[in-house]
Amino acid sequence: MHLGLDEPVRECQYNQICTRNSSPMETLSHKKKRTPRRKWQIFPGRNRFYCNGRVMMARQTGVFYLTLVLIMVTSGLFFAFDCPFLASNLTPAIPVIGGVLFLFVLGMLLRASFSDPGVLPRATPDEAADLERQMDAANGSSGPGYRPPPRIREVVINGQTVKLKYCFTCKIFRPPRASHCSLCDNCVERFDHHCPWVGNCVGKRNYRFFYLFILSLSFLTIFIFAFVITHVILRSNRSGFLNALKDSPASVLEVVVCFFSVWSIVGLSGFHTYLISSNQTTNEDIKGSWSTKRAKNNYNPYSYGNVLTNCCAALCGPLHPSLIDRRGFIQPDTPQPLSHSNGSGLYPSTQNHTHMAAATPLLHSDPVMMGRAGPPPSGKTSLGGPCSSLAPSQPSLPSSMPGLGCAGDMLTLRDPDAHCHHHHFVSPEEMPSPLGPSSLVLPFAAHGGHLNPAQLYDPASQDSLHEDSVRGLVKLSSV
């Protein structure tokens, strides 16, 4: 599917359907009879879809509108008040270049915000069950020597050992460089960070748009800043400084906005240029995954060795298609992925109900319970204690990162209690995925290894939602 700019603008009616809305079942079933439903309507993540699935954004879009407003107002003022003077006194090329830059910035922003960042669809119930079986088998068998716990798989990439972690929400082993965004509740491939200014995650599919956006915005900001100053200076030469300001009051506002933006945007562009040239993601850089401080022979296995190839790969590499097929129609016989991670009871359609009841893997039921029921009951696994104490702590960002435009705001935007859905269990790696410094990256393996399956089979302490899952599990395990 092509995410064109013109298409949605032309024909969209903004059906803002929040997929997490508890739309009553009668409306859904009523709709089902009339029109075939599209897959975005039952998408399990915490995303918003507009224009019948063509546009995909994160849940919180307030800051995105702020970005739009800032860019459009500043540019609008520039074109309205400064450009006429500059065009007539200097050269008409100025508004032309400014216009081209402005359109490019807007295009890249919309492209970065509206496209799928590379979300990995959740596992179908069959896959999840198959993985569970493999992990149980690995758990049960004992062998000498070190073996990573079943919830971690190790793979050697280019001579470097990389750990693939199991995502409890999506029920998959995450590919290398993928990470789970807790704000959007999705695993995203080549996860960079969640950007509130863009209103979306930045991942494999939209990283180049994001980078081009901040790069072109840097140029635009510097451009506007420089020419507004020029305008004021030229006017001051003619009629004095105060008169110049009186004649074009908008210039003051523009200068202020641009001045503050330049530092953060240019800094961020520089930072991402560094990341691109070394083929790292923000996530990896913050965690120090490939830094030599971790291990002497640590190196980035994904880097191509030279800066030019890394840049070309990031910016001009092949554009991967979206894996989630938002606008496809739901086929009645295809397996739908498990869509609840937090037990808040999202039953998007009747056929999912049977899947979820029967197939919620045993490993998930306990962590979810922990999240919802407050302090985990004693006698539950050791997963609960240390992790829950870590969860609320706010990580501190390393000071080495300049221009904390995006990453800095993620701290302020985390409203952990506003959504009931936020209480889904997050592993220490999962939660502050873009934020977590290495101190928070627990050896989750250690906890995973302590899980005692017997303790999880405790139907009495499950709520009604999970009773079904447990029954299903008992059925599974008895086979």
Place this chain on the structure above:
Amino acid sequence: MPPPPQFPFHNLQELRHSASLATKVFIQRDYSEGTVCRFQTKFPSELDSRIERTLLEDTVKTLNTYYAEAEKMGGQSYMEGCLACATAYIIFLCMETHYEKVLKKISGYIQEQNEKIYAPRGLLLTDPIERGMRVMEVSVFEDRGSSGSSLSSSATSGGSAQR
């Protein structure tokens, strides 16, 4: 090794309607070469009695070469990337990306393989793109006449495949 059971299915529709799904075997991704799309060529033991090793391995190897071609970073993909950037990516409204073209080839190939090789053996390959490129799903069907194999994992797949 006993010969694989012969199924009198000449097309996939027949297979779906006349046979019952017994189990699904998943061929996982091979990440040893990084994040490029590759599937493991290790033969799953559950299919030992259903299909010859070489056939499945050949299919997987061919698919791996297709994916490698789709993700190849060379002159053509750079040209496409630069051209797209220069037109602010509007060009993709009219033109398919190289990746999408290869994906179409892949789905044609899988369809052909299913019809020629897998359906007669009571198997069905699912295009990995329908599973988010995580796994290659091989559905194993049993003839309805034979006593149903234990629907072990079909507690989960029952809702989806049983008719």
